[in-house]
Amino acid sequence: MTYIVTENCIRCKYMDCVEVCPVDCFYEGDNMLVIHPDECIDCGVCEPECPADAIKPDTEPGLDKWLQINTEYAERWPNITIKRDAPEDAKAMDGVENKYELYFSPEPGEGD
Ligand code: SF4
């Protein structure tokens, strides 16, 4: 198994998760992060740190699409280990529906 980042991270991107990961396996897109499934050691430390409740174990049902997205974009986006400020509207975007369809960006973020 692995932990993965799911839809509610899009445009929330609080980045509390990157500071606690012991193996630095978060990767940064333009408006969300993903976890590299082959690097994650399943420690679970990041899951309760996410204010948007966006980090889930891939053993939860219905997350196949997000496992695929984490796998694909962890190869394309730069590694991120340092927390920066969240977007100004992160709180307003928390819980918005259909974020993937409306806001997902395949563009890479800045990385470290
Ligand atoms: S803490 Fe949660 S919302 Fe913030 S970047 Fe990490 S996964 Fe995304």
Ligand code: SF4
């Ligand atoms: S479960 Fe552990 S190893 Fe995996 S991304 Fe979270 S903190 Fe990193």
